[in-house]
Amino acid sequence: MAAGDIGARSFGGRAAAIINNPSVRGLVFQIAFVAALVWFAWDIADNTARNLQKANIAAGFGFLDRTAGFGIVQKLVYYTEASSYGRALLVGLLNTLLVAGLGIVIATILGFIIGVARLSPNWLIARIATAYIEILRNIPLLLQLFFWYFAVLRAVPGMREKWTFLGIFHINIGGLHVPRPVFADGAGTVGLALIIGVVAAVLVARWGRKRQEATGQAPPAGWIGVALIIGLPLIAYFALGRPISFDVPVFNDQGPILRRGFQAGSGMTVIPEFFGLLLALSLYTAAYIAETVRAGISAVGHGQSEAAHSLGLRNGQTLRYVVIPQAMRVIIPPLTNQYLNLTKNSSLAVAVAYPDLVSVGGTVLNQTGQAVEMVTIWMIFYLGLSLLTSFVMNIWNRRVALVER
Amino acid sequence: MKKLIASIVAGAALATAGVSAASAGTLEDVKAKGFVQCGVNPSLIGFGVADEKGEWSGIDVSFCRAVASAIFGDPTKVKFSPLNAKERFTALQSGEVDLLSRNTTWTMSRDSSLGLMFVGVSYYDGQGFMVRKSLGVSSALELSGAKVCTQTGTTTELNLADYFRSHNMPYEVVAFEKNEEVLQAYEAGRCDAYTTDASGLYAERLKLTNPDDHMILPEIISKEPLGPAVRQGDDKWFTVVKWTLFALINAEELGLTKANIDEKKTADNPEIKRFVGVEGDFGTGIGLTNDWAYNVIKGVGNYGEIFDANVGPSTKLGIARGLNNLWSKGGIQYAPPIR
Incomplete structure (x- = not known):
């Protein structure tokens, strides 16, 4: 190549060089792709809006302020038929959070126990755990939901009868009836005392651990913690002249049949739909979590537990101090998936009349006809909840992850 | 490559245009x-x-x-x-x-x-109630405090609320997605009453194990044309x-x-x-x-x-x-x- 050629090519060459530059080209294509995607999404939204308008279907979120006019069987916040659609959706949202939150706790505890049990050297325990996992994992959740709901319904006494446990827990087909706490002035202070007790107990536990690491002596931090958590609120309760009283459920077995049974408005009732759904969700998800836990434990090298045994740790201690902490690194990411699944599966609630967001939203949708808006609300909520769960789990994951030193 | 992208964009444009095109009669x-x-x-x-x-x-x-x-x-x-x-x-x-x-x-x-x-x-049609005969109720006005099963996503939930509110009677609604579950729950005794359009009540009653143990109350609480x-x-x-x-x-x-x-x-x-x-x-x-x-x-x-x-x-x-x-x-x- 002669030197003169370079000058002749230099102008056109620079443009060609920019076009041929892989990073520039990549950028251009990416921008073009994103632009096309945005245009596509906008076009769909615009189209939908125009079609709705053309078909004379009302649009917008104004309906959320209108009076709902229908009743909801379980509400954690104040709600009557005169409340707004927005309020009704809030009730549904809280119901979803309640069943998902409790379901996650129960499924986790149960899943860990079963997962460890499946690896147990005890033949019977391991086989029972295997059977549990294989049966529950392989039956569709909806069928399990129907099974538990109708099993619960058929197993308990009818509306005009009851079973009583410990004098204060009553069960019948209407649900679990328990005394409802009524908070008077000063109840907040008792709650504050409980929070202080819990915080103090955590601090004591930390101090206890540090002391054990430093001196080898373990102070009775657990007992001190229990005393703080129970004692502080109790002292506050009596010092303030018992600000919390209980509204006991009233059971009537006289008079016309419809009047018999637990009286509406007395005590607190946990509906059977809630139990059915909670039971199905936690038992089903526990089977998956158990497998996750088993995988995590199997991922920890056998040498680790052998080493722990040779140091004189017993089986339980080996599991708690050596195996589980290392297994957690493997367990947490798939565990997050299970939590997300459980939350999303809770939308099956409407099948057994539990008023979750999908169920209440369905009624709102039918009464207002605002399908696009309602489906948008559903999607945003479940997406938001899933992202939030992932966020929290990722923080935890970062804490237990292997730190290279 | 450029051709491919161009055709994807064109295809997308056609697809969305197709959505907006009004159908013939x-x-x-x-x-x-x-x-x-x-x-x-x-x-x-x-x-x-x-x-x-x-x-x-x-x-x-x-x-x-x-x-x-x-x-x-x-x-x-x-x-x-x-x-x-x-x-x-x-x-x-x-x-x-x-x-x-x-x-x-x-x-x-x-x-x-x-x-x-x-x-x-x-x-x-009009919305009515079905109850067990053993309940000893002969009018919907006696249903104060009742638990009522129904199907969600219909006008019945609203009528039910209106009726009980206007008569100042407390009630509880248990709303299922499908008829089948409403009926099962009612039959299991979860509810005192089952409400839907009267014609539907007659139809659902036939599916119960003992239809004769149940009756449809005379009140029609809504207009359902x-x-x-x-x-x-x-x-x-x-x-x-x-x-x-x-x-x-x-x-x-x-x-x-x-x-x-x-x-x-x-x-x-x-x-x-x-x-x-x-x-x-x-x-x-x-x-x-x-x-x-x-x-x-x-x-x-x-x-x-x-x-x-x-x-x-x-x-x-x-x-x-x-x-x-x-x-x-x-x-x-x-x-x-x-x-």
């Missing part, structure tokens, strides 16, 4: 594809239900067949889409079905904000469906039945002559043939015949004509004349 579409797509209830005895052989029956189903007869002269040229309460309006709005004939209550909000048009009333609905903005299709319903009612008034219409066709009655299309030009005016009404009656019978065959006193449901009798016989079924 429903009547032309239906004639072109050769059948009516009809949204019906899959599990309500007497209104819309399929037997084990997949044969559909019920008042709403017969209405779909009547429309098919009017257009094609053949009641079998119809395909059914089973729809639940929540899906039904979206299915109609989106064009998935041409006609919704699924015991649907005509209300103002459905006319005003859902983009629907009800063609008329094919069954005058059930009727077929079409999309707004297609007047031609609306007219065809509307006059099919009127033809069914007019035929009963004129004494025309599936069995006697051939013989009465030649009668010297101007009203009948117009009805069967011997005189006048009514059918072509709505985009059909002049013997459209004759075909409807030949295909499915008149309104009274459909009622009696599906829900009438001789069926298991045993519902009396009541409000659904002709205006001339003490009911309120009335149709504008064909002339």
Whole structure:
């Protein structure tokens, strides 16, 4: 190549060089792709809006302020038929959070126990755990939901009868009836005392651990913690002249049949739909979590537990101090998936009349006809909840992850 | 590469353009594809239900067949889409079905904000309650404090709330997604009462283990005019469906039945002559043939015949004509004349 050629090519060459530059080209294509995607999404939204308008279907979120006019069987916040659609959706949202939150706790505890049990050297325990996992994992959740709901319904006494446990827990087909706490002035202070007790107990536990690491002596931090958590609120309760009283459920077995049974408005009732759904969700998800836990434990090298045994740790201690902490690194990411699944599966609630967001939203949708808006609300909520769960789990994951030193 | 992207973009543009393109008239579409797509209830005895052989029956189903007869002269040229309460309006709005004939209550909000048009009333219904006889209740006004099971996504939840609120009675509603679960929960004793449209209560009662242990309370707490609905903005299709319903009612008034219409066709009655299309030009005016009404009656019978065959006193449901009798016989079924 002669030197003169370079000058002749230099102008056109620079443009060609920019076009041929892989990073520039990549950028251009990416921008073009994103632009096309945005245009596509906008076009769909615009189209939908125009079609709705053309078909004379009302649009917008104004309906959320209108009076709902229908009743909801379980509400954690104040709600009557005169409340707004927005309020009704809030009730549904809280119901979803309640069943998902409790379901996650129960499924986790149960899943860990079963997962460890499946690896147990005890033949019977391991086989029972295997059977549990294989049966529950392989039956569709909806069928399990129907099974538990109708099993619960058929197993308990009818509306005009009851079973009583410990004098204060009553069960019948209407649900679990328990005394409802009524908070008077000063109840907040008792709650504050409980929070202080819990915080103090955590601090004591930390101090206890540090002391054990430093001196080898373990102070009775657990007992001190229990005393703080129970004692502080109790002292506050009596010092303030018992600000919390209980509204006991009233059971009537006289008079016309419809009047018999637990009286509406007395005590607190946990509906059977809630139990059915909670039971199905936690038992089903526990089977998956158990497998996750088993995988995590199997991922920890056998040498680790052998080493722990040779140091004189017993089986339980080996599991708690050596195996589980290392297994957690493997367990947490798939565990997050299970939590997300459980939350999303809770939308099956409407099948057994539990008023979750999908169920209440369905009624709102039918009464207002605002399908696009309602489906948008559903999607945003479940997406938001899933992202939030992932966020929290990722923080935890970062804490237990292997730190290279 | 560039070609590929260009074609993807072009394809996307075409796809979205396709969504926005308005379809031709429903009547032309239906004639072109050769059948009516009809949204019906899959599990309500007497209104819309399929037997084990997949044969559909019920008042709403017969209405779909009547429309098919009017257009094609053949009641079998119809395909059914089973729809639940929540899906039904979206299915109609989106064009998935041409006609919704699924015991649907005509209300103002459905006319005003859902983009629907009800063609008329094919069954005058009202919401009622079913209870166990052992409860010792004889009126809905005694249901104070009751737990009530119902299906979600219908007008019944609202009527129920209105009724109990206006009578100052506490209540609890347990709302399921599907009829089947409502009935199971009611039978298990989860609820004191089951509420839905009275016609539905008669149908659901038959599915209970001991139907005789249950009774339907006399109170009707709401007006539930059930009727077929079409999309707004297609007047031609609306007219065809509307006059099919009127033809069914007019035929009963004129004494025309599936069995006697051939013989009465030649009668010297101007009203009948117009009805069967011997005189006048009514059918072509709505985009059909002049013997459209004759075909409807030949295909499915008149309104009274459909009622009696599906829900009438001789069926298991045993519902009396009541409000659904002709205006001339003490009911309120009335149709504008064909002339």
